[in-house]
Amino acid sequence: MGYTALCANHPCTFIVGANSFSKQGQMSIYCVRYFLHAISKPLLASITSIKSESCKHKTFSDLSTRPLLSYNDGKWKKTPPGDVKAMVWVLTRRKILDLITWNSKKMGTNLNHIGVLTSGGDAPGMNAAIRAVVRACTHYGIKVSGIQEGYQGLIDGNMDEMDARSVAHIINRGGTILQSARCLQFREKKGREKAHDNLKANDIDALIIIGGDGSFTGANLFSQEFDIPVVGIPGTIDNDIYGTDFTLGYDTALNTVVEAIDKIRDTATSHNRLFFIECMGRDAGFIALNAGIAGGATEILIPEDNKTLDDVVNKLEYSRSAKKTSNIVLVAEGDQLGDTFKLAEETQKKLPDHDIRVSVLGHIQRGGNPTCADRVLGSRLGVAAVEQLLHGHSGIMVGLRNDTVTTETLHDAITKKPGINRNLMHVADIVSL
Ligand code: ADP
Numbered sequence: 011m012g013y014t015a016l017c018a019n020h021p022c023t024f025i026v027g028a029n030s031f032s033k034q035g036q037m038s039i040y041c042v043r044y045f046l047h048a049i050s051k052p053l054l055a056s057i058t059s060i061k062s063e064s065c066k067h068k069t070f071s072d073l074s075t076r077p078l079l080s081y082n083d084g085k086w087k088k089t090p091p092g093d094v095k096a097m098v099w100v101l102t103r104r105k106i107l108d109l110i111t112w113n114s115k116k117m118g119t120n121l122n123h124i125g126v127l128t129s130g131g132d133a134p135g136m137n138a139a140i141r142a143v144v145r146a147c148t149h150y151g152i153k154v155s156g157i158q159e160g161y162q163g164l165i166d167g168n169m170d171e172m173d174a175r176s177v178a179h180i181i182n183r184g185g186t187i188l189q190s191a192r193c194l195q196f197r198e199k200k201g202r203e204k205a206h207d208n209l210k211a212n213d214i215d216a217l218i219i220i221g222g223d224g225s226f227t228g229a230n231l232f233s234q235e236f237d238i239p240v241v242g243i244p245g246t247i248d249n250d251i252y253g254t255d256f257t258l259g260y261d262t263a264l265n266t267v268v269e270a271i272d273k274i275r276d277t278a279t280s281h282n283r284l285f286f287i288e289c290m291g292r293d294a295g296f297i298a299l300n301a302g303i304a305g306g307a308t309e310i311l312i313p314e315d316n317k318t319l320d321d322v323v324n325k326l327e328y329s330r331s332a333k334k335t336s337n338i339v340l341v342a343e344g345d346q347l348g349d350t351f352k353l354a355e356e357t358q359k360k361l362p363d364h365d366i367r368v369s370v371l372g373h374i375q376r377g378g379n380p381t382c383a384d385r386v387l388g389s390r391l392g393v394a395a396v397e398q399l400l401h402g403h404s405g406i407m408v409g410l411r412n413d414t415v416t417t418e419t420l421h422d423a424i425t426k427k428p429g430i431n432r433n434l435m436h437v438a439d440i441v442s443l
Pocket of ligand 1: 129130131161191192193194195196197198221222223224225226227228229231246
């Protein structure tokens with residue numbers, strides 16, 4: 011594959027090694043950007059775009075006065091501005107990687123090898139994030155290893171190097187190819203020391219942790235105890251992490267719950283029944299509130315609210331008087347009214363003429379192919395996590411706020427609570443009449 015820099019006044023051609031880049035056009039473009047730094051400013055100013063067969067035109071208006079670089083006698087050298095008028099390069103993959111390593115140092119770090127793991131409850135979209143981490147590392151010329159079974163794999167030294175091809179065909183898969191585990195040893199200092207020893211033994215000098223608040227608590231401790239930069243990616247269907255509008259897996263779980271409600275609704279309507287449906291959400295009602303609105307629930311019970319049994323009964327009596335032919339009460343598992351079967355029993359006592367059933371959705375909410383939103387989120391956060399490490403940051407989580415990738419300290423991510431949207435509760439009350 012060849013690249014040609016189009017110059018208005020100077021003939022200036024960049025040829026990137028044909029055999030090295032057929033699968034990694036993005037990397038080539040990245041390299042070419044840095045080749046351009048080797049050109050004198052006037053010439054740089056005259057370059058308007060780079061053309062390639064596989065990548066869209068890139069403009070270079072963002073190129074500023076970076077250190078100039080040229081390749082001579084087998085070495086990359088800084089070159090004074092103005093010395094270079096035009097260049098022709100034929101590059102091998104090795105030389106490109108040397109150049110990118112130079113760049114990663116320039117970004118403020120000496121990172122050569124990043125480890126990535128998934129920990130705690132699995133969530134759809136984790137694979138998309140793993141894939142993005144691995145490919146971002148490839149893009150920046152950094153080695154990357156996948157650590158199996160979360161913190162347990164760190165302690166057992168269960169890790170393997172990955173490359174862009176080892177994450178092919180996973181963006182559409184639920185669960186996590188690295189597998190996850192709950193690891194008691196990591197809660198102890200001794201276990202974390204062992205994990206640190208294994209990282210050193212494998213020359214891994216930074217970690218990306220994909221998981222929920224438990225995993226981040228471990229990650230935060232680890233980053234404080236050892237000189238290993240750590241960045242977290244929020245992965246949990248519950249959406250209960252402070253510092254991001256969405257966690258990986260949440261959107262997929264929402265859609266699963268809505269689909270389940272739709273199906274249960276069919277039988278509820280056919281038999282004029284009242285269903286109590288329990289969904290996940292031990293500490294947070296994000297799933298219940300949003301899926302309840304989307305599924306047309308008559309009543310939604312979440313931990314952030316304090317509805318009583320009488321509130322539920324009154325709503326159902328009103329619903330019957332309003333001639334509703336089916337009723338769904340969606341209950342987050344952590345709601346203060348407690349066990350959903352007991353709640354149904356208590357309701358039955360107060361409404362003896364209702365035909366009441368209970369359905370607990372359980373683990374189907376964790377599985378399934380990730381939605382488009384979760385795939386895109388995983389991709390964005392995976393790339394951002396690598397870039398944060400390259401910029402020398404640690405002890406943080408990458409997240410998404412107002413459709414912009416942001417960061418939050420791990421400390422705040424685990425100690426602060428994301429608030430439920432009260433306006434959604436207001437909407438739920440109105441649309442369920
Ligand atoms: P999630 O990350 O989905 O919230 P868990 O709460 O099970 O899942 O946490 C996942 C793992 O994170 C635990 O198995 C443990 O290894 C680690 N972890 C959780 N809490 C702590 C803690 N207080 N100290 C150290 N490690 C922890």
